[in-house]
Amino acid sequence: MQELSEYRFSTIVSSDEGYVYAGTFGQGILRMSLNGSWQVCSEGLPADVTIYRLQRMGTEIYAATEKGLFMLHNNKWQSAGLEIPCYHIVDSCNTFAMTRCGLMYSDEGEWMPFAYPNRSCYDFLMTPQFLFIALSSGIAYYDMLTGSWDEFAFQHAVTSIAVFRKSLIGVLADGSMVIGNKKGGFITVAFEGMFIYKLATYKGNVFACSNNGLFKIVMLQDRLILQSLGIHCAVTDLVFAETHMLIATLNQGILKNLLEVE
Structure with a gap:
């Protein structure tokens, strides 16, 4: 090996x-x-x-x-049972798969289309009132109270989504981020020299994996800030243990962060 x-x-x-x-x-x-x-x-x-x-x-x-x-x-x-490009799978009431052919769900082992079959779907998030999906064209959401779909369109695909301080945030395919402005829309946030790959959540915290390392998302005077966790290489994903993280990187193997995770 x-x-x-x-x-x-x-x-x-x-x-x-x-x-x-x-x-x-x-x-x-x-x-x-x-x-x-x-x-x-x-x-x-x-x-x-x-x-x-x-x-x-x-x-x-x-x-x-x-x-x-x-x-x-x-x-x-x-x-x-899925032989098309598949980007993510989650178990939330039903088993959902995000694929090149939209959002699909498993019905007794058979995969069936659920929404947006003509677009790539990359991520999925369910809240008590809404179901959000990250698409090649933006962010779509399903209102469980009204039973209707709606969509926010962006110039780039949305590849990862999370909730931060009751606002929806997402990563765009150009490495920038969008964050809900609590006024029915989104603002775009870009960090010079940084390409964000994905978001990860743990105990209410949201982390950003990027070409410049691993960061914790914080809010400072109503501004979204990335707080470095001391990992200064390209980070693509992480998994949490009780006292540490294991961090997947593009060129430094698997790293272990012994800092306390709160």
């Missing part, structure tokens, strides 16, 4: 058994055992496939890839 720093990591997740899985851009999936050693765990995956997102759902681990959706079973990956 290559050195960890030779892998271009794209995503990371932990299992309920304590294993850690890390996906890559075209180099398969690695697994960290309980003793901290890493092994290749790519059996059953197409060769050179890009792993967009690893996701734990209950006791199962899923891999959303450019060649479809896969599920880990007995240390081997098998198709989960």
Whole structure:
């Protein structure tokens, strides 16, 4: 196996058994055992496939890839019934998949279109009143009280969304961010020299993974600020433990941040 720093990591997740899985851009999936050693765990995956997102759902681990959706079973990956590019999967009342053909849901193992079948769907967020999806054309939302869809259009695809201080925030495909202005619209926020890849949430905090490192999103005098967490390399994803984070990077392997996570 290559050195960890030779892998271009794209995503990371932990299992309920304590294993850690890390996906890559075209180099398969690695697994960290309980003793901290890493092994290749790519059996059953197409060769050179890009792993967009690893996701734990209950006791199962899923891999959303450019060649479809896969599920880990007995240390081997098998198709989960979707053979189109899949970017993310979540379990929220139903099992939803974000794909090149819109938002889909699983009906007794069969995947069915749910919304926006002619657009790529990248992320999903459910609140008590709304369902938000990140699309190639903007952010769409479903109002559960009225049963209707509406949409905010942007010039770039929205690839990641989260809620920060009761406002919806998103990452655009050009590396900038949008944040709800609480007046029915959004403002765009860009940071010079920084390309934000995705957002991650933990215990009410929101973190930004970027080409310049890992940052915690904070608000200072009504301005959105990125607070550095001391990781100064390209960060693509992170997974949280009780006292630390494991951080997936593009060229520095998997890092462990021992700072207290609150």
